[in-house]
Amino acid sequence: MSKSLDRLTLLETFVRIADAGSISAAARDLNLSQPSVSRQLAELESRFQSQLMRRTTHDLSLTAAGAELLADARQLLDEWEALEEKHLETAEALRGTLKIVAPLAIGQLHLMNTLLQFQQQHPLLSLSWQLEDRRIRFAEVGCDCWIKIGSVGDESLIVEPLGQVERIVVATPALLATGNVPNKPADLAQFPWVALEPFEGQQIPLTNPKGKTVVISPPVRMTTNNIFALHKATVAGLGLAIMPRWLIEDDLNHQTLVDVLPPWRAPRLTIHAALLPGRRRPRRLQHFLVVIRVAVPQIPGVEQPLD
Amino acid sequence: MSKSLDRLTLLETFVRIADAGSISAAARDLNLSQPSVSRQLAELESRFQSQLMRRTTHDLSLTAAGAELLADARQLLDEWEALEEKHLETAEALRGTLKIVAPLAIGQLHLMNTLLQFQQQHPLLSLSWQLEDRRIRFAEVGCDCWIKIGSVGDESLIVEPLGQVERIVVATPALLATGNVPNKPADLAQFPWVALEPFEGQQIPLTNPKGKTVVISPPVRMTTNNIFALHKATVAGLGLAIMPRWLIEDDLNHQTLVDVLPPWRAPRLTIHAALLPGRRRPRRLQHFLVVIRVAVPQIPGVEQPLD
DNA sequence: TTTACTCATACGTAAAAAGTATAACAGCTA
DNA sequence: TAGCTGTTATACTTTTTACGTATGAGTAAA
Structure with missing residues (x-):
C-alpha cells in the first residue's frame, strides 16, 4: 500500500x-x-x-x-x-472549478459576455465552458450545470426554467418574391425550407395567437446540426427556416430576413438549467445560477419563463 | 502549495x-x-x-x-x-490502532493476559499499552481509553465503573508479633507503616462492616510511587500497608501476609474506564470495552461495580 | 479478420515529503 | 544575569512515490 x-x-x-x-x-x-x-x-x-x-x-x-x-x-x-x-470563505472569493455546458449559439453570442464578466468578478475561479447542442449525459460529462434549450429529457436531473424563446418562420424577401404571398400556413409548403437537426418527422407545427395549430410538411432542401450554418443558409436565400428570435433580431431590423407569416409561430422553447439533485451546491455554483437567472431573460428576444 | x-x-x-x-x-x-x-x-x-x-x-x-x-x-x-x-468491515477483522492507558500493577499482572488474548483474536489490530499510575491529560496523551483505579478527576470525560477493589491492611506475621495483638484501629498506630504515593494527609480511614469509620495517623517508614515496591517492602516486614486484595490474594493464602484487623477495611476503590465524550467510537474500541468489562470483574479480589 | 478501443504492467524520471543539522528564541533555575 | 532546556523554523540531503511513456493483452464492433 x-x-x-x-x-x-x-x-x-x-x-x-x-x-x-x-x-x-x-x-x-x-x-x-x-x-x-x-x-x-x-x-x-x-x-x-x-x-x-x-x-x-x-x-x-x-x-x-x-x-x-x-x-x-x-x-x-x-x-x-x-x-x-x-x-x-474568509477570503470571500470564489474558488475551484465550474464546468458548464451550454448551447452553441446562445453560449457563443450572448452568454459568453456574462461568463467573462463572471470570471472577471471571480478571478480565482476556473471555468470550463463547453458549448454543445447535443443531449449530454450529465454525470458522464461531469459538469456542474447544463443549459439546454428545449426539453432536457433526463428525469433524474433538477430542471429550472430560465426563459422562453419565440421562434419565427423567416426568409429573405427575395426568396418570398419567387412565390405567391403566403397568408396561411399551408401556403408555406410551396417554398423550399432549411432545417436544424434533429428535425423530427419532417413536420412543422405552427400556431396562431388564437391557439389554432396547423402542421405542415414542406420540402426540406438542407438540414444541418449547426444553427449558424442554418442562419447563413437562410440569409443566402436557400429556404425558409424556423429560428429563435434572439438569433435574428438584427436581421429583422435590417430586413435581411423577414417574418414570413406574422401571426403564426413555431412552438416556443424553454431555456432550462439542469443540475444534479441531492448534491451539495458549492457557493460558486450558486453564484453562477444567480447570474445566469438574470442574464438569460435579458437576451434580446428571450422572455421570462412561465414557470 | x-x-x-x-x-x-x-x-x-x-x-x-x-x-x-x-x-x-x-x-x-x-x-x-x-x-x-x-x-x-x-x-x-x-x-x-x-x-x-x-x-x-x-x-x-x-x-x-x-x-x-x-x-x-x-x-x-x-x-x-x-x-x-x-x-x-466486510473482512470483519478489527484494524487500526488502539491506545490504552492502564494502572501499572493491574495492567502488568492481570489485564495483560486479556490484552494479549484480544490482540491474538484481532491480529490486524495494533495496540499501544501504556502503563501509568499518574493522572494523565487524556487529550494530550491521545489515548482511546484510560483505565483508572480511583477517581478520574476529569469532568470532561465519560467515566464508566468496571469493578471495585477491596483494600486490606496487611503485614507479615513476624512484624505483628513484635507488638500487641491489635483489636481496634487505634492499635494499628503502634506499628510502622509503608504507603503508596500520593498519600494524602498522612491519614488512613478504616471502616468496619457496621459502617463505623476511624481515622488513624500511624508513623510511615517509607513511601513509594510503585505498588510492587510497596508490596516487596511489606513482605520484607518493613511495615503495615494497605493493599488491594487482587495484589495479595496469594500472600494471604500462603500466610506470607495476614489480614491485620479482619473486619476493618480501607475505603473501596472503583476501577473506571474513561473515554472521550462526543466522539465516534471505532468498532475496535467498542470491542475492547466489551472485553474489559468482562475481564476486570474476573480479576481475583475484584467485585462487580455498584454503578 | 481487422480496427479501435479498453485496461494492466514495466520502467525511467521528476516531484515531493521525510529526515538531519542548525539557528533563533523563550521560559526556568541557579 | 547567565546557563540550561525545550520550543519552532529554515537549509540541505536523501528517500519515497506517483507520474508519464511505452507496451502488451484482450474484447467488441466493422
Missing part, C-alpha cells in the same frame, strides 16, 4: 470513474494518464481490500461493495468541500 | 497538534520529525490561507479560525473513519 496519495483524491477519482463510465474517460477528464487513474483505483481497492469495480476491456461496472462506497464517498467529498468552502 | 500530502492527514496532524499542545509533542506522538509536523501545519495554513495557530517558542494557541476548523476537522475525520470502517 502506498502511503501518500491523498485519500480524498482517491475517492474523487473513484467517483469520477464511476460517473465517466470508464477509466480512460476519467483519465481524460482529470488530465491524467490512463495508467495513473488505473493505479489510483487499484490503490483504493487495495486499501479497502475489496474489488470495487469489475472491469473487462470494454465494460466497467460497480461491484456491490463499490456501489456502497460510491454513495458514501460522494457524501464525504461533499462534506470536505463544505469544510473547505467554509474555511476559505 | 505542495500537491500531494493527504488532506485528511493534514487535518489529523492539525488535530493532534491541538490536542498534544505543541508541534514537538505531536511529532513524537506521530513518529515524525518536528520539522515535518511543522511543515504540515504550515501547509494546512497555506491551503486555507489563514493562520490556524499562533506559536511562540513556548506556547501554542489556536486562532479563532483554527478553533473553528478544529471542530469541523474532528467531525470530518470521524466521518472518514466511519466510512473506512464500514467498508473494511
Whole structure:
C-alpha cells in the first residue's frame, strides 16, 4: 500500500470513474494518464481490500461493495468541500472549478459576455465552458450545470426554467418574391425550407395567437446540426427556416430576413438549467445560477419563463 | 502549495497538534520529525490561507479560525473513519490502532493476559499499552481509553465503573508479633507503616462492616510511587500497608501476609474506564470495552461495580 | 479478420515529503 | 544575569512515490 496519495483524491477519482463510465474517460477528464487513474483505483481497492469495480476491456461496472462506497464517498467529498468552502470563505472569493455546458449559439453570442464578466468578478475561479447542442449525459460529462434549450429529457436531473424563446418562420424577401404571398400556413409548403437537426418527422407545427395549430410538411432542401450554418443558409436565400428570435433580431431590423407569416409561430422553447439533485451546491455554483437567472431573460428576444 | 500530502492527514496532524499542545509533542506522538509536523501545519495554513495557530517558542494557541476548523476537522475525520470502517468491515477483522492507558500493577499482572488474548483474536489490530499510575491529560496523551483505579478527576470525560477493589491492611506475621495483638484501629498506630504515593494527609480511614469509620495517623517508614515496591517492602516486614486484595490474594493464602484487623477495611476503590465524550467510537474500541468489562470483574479480589 | 478501443504492467524520471543539522528564541533555575 | 532546556523554523540531503511513456493483452464492433 502506498502511503501518500491523498485519500480524498482517491475517492474523487473513484467517483469520477464511476460517473465517466470508464477509466480512460476519467483519465481524460482529470488530465491524467490512463495508467495513473488505473493505479489510483487499484490503490483504493487495495486499501479497502475489496474489488470495487469489475472491469473487462470494454465494460466497467460497480461491484456491490463499490456501489456502497460510491454513495458514501460522494457524501464525504461533499462534506470536505463544505469544510473547505467554509474555511476559505474568509477570503470571500470564489474558488475551484465550474464546468458548464451550454448551447452553441446562445453560449457563443450572448452568454459568453456574462461568463467573462463572471470570471472577471471571480478571478480565482476556473471555468470550463463547453458549448454543445447535443443531449449530454450529465454525470458522464461531469459538469456542474447544463443549459439546454428545449426539453432536457433526463428525469433524474433538477430542471429550472430560465426563459422562453419565440421562434419565427423567416426568409429573405427575395426568396418570398419567387412565390405567391403566403397568408396561411399551408401556403408555406410551396417554398423550399432549411432545417436544424434533429428535425423530427419532417413536420412543422405552427400556431396562431388564437391557439389554432396547423402542421405542415414542406420540402426540406438542407438540414444541418449547426444553427449558424442554418442562419447563413437562410440569409443566402436557400429556404425558409424556423429560428429563435434572439438569433435574428438584427436581421429583422435590417430586413435581411423577414417574418414570413406574422401571426403564426413555431412552438416556443424553454431555456432550462439542469443540475444534479441531492448534491451539495458549492457557493460558486450558486453564484453562477444567480447570474445566469438574470442574464438569460435579458437576451434580446428571450422572455421570462412561465414557470 | 505542495500537491500531494493527504488532506485528511493534514487535518489529523492539525488535530493532534491541538490536542498534544505543541508541534514537538505531536511529532513524537506521530513518529515524525518536528520539522515535518511543522511543515504540515504550515501547509494546512497555506491551503486555507489563514493562520490556524499562533506559536511562540513556548506556547501554542489556536486562532479563532483554527478553533473553528478544529471542530469541523474532528467531525470530518470521524466521518472518514466511519466510512473506512464500514467498508473494511466486510473482512470483519478489527484494524487500526488502539491506545490504552492502564494502572501499572493491574495492567502488568492481570489485564495483560486479556490484552494479549484480544490482540491474538484481532491480529490486524495494533495496540499501544501504556502503563501509568499518574493522572494523565487524556487529550494530550491521545489515548482511546484510560483505565483508572480511583477517581478520574476529569469532568470532561465519560467515566464508566468496571469493578471495585477491596483494600486490606496487611503485614507479615513476624512484624505483628513484635507488638500487641491489635483489636481496634487505634492499635494499628503502634506499628510502622509503608504507603503508596500520593498519600494524602498522612491519614488512613478504616471502616468496619457496621459502617463505623476511624481515622488513624500511624508513623510511615517509607513511601513509594510503585505498588510492587510497596508490596516487596511489606513482605520484607518493613511495615503495615494497605493493599488491594487482587495484589495479595496469594500472600494471604500462603500466610506470607495476614489480614491485620479482619473486619476493618480501607475505603473501596472503583476501577473506571474513561473515554472521550462526543466522539465516534471505532468498532475496535467498542470491542475492547466489551472485553474489559468482562475481564476486570474476573480479576481475583475484584467485585462487580455498584454503578 | 481487422480496427479501435479498453485496461494492466514495466520502467525511467521528476516531484515531493521525510529526515538531519542548525539557528533563533523563550521560559526556568541557579 | 547567565546557563540550561525545550520550543519552532529554515537549509540541505536523501528517500519515497506517483507520474508519464511505452507496451502488451484482450474484447467488441466493422
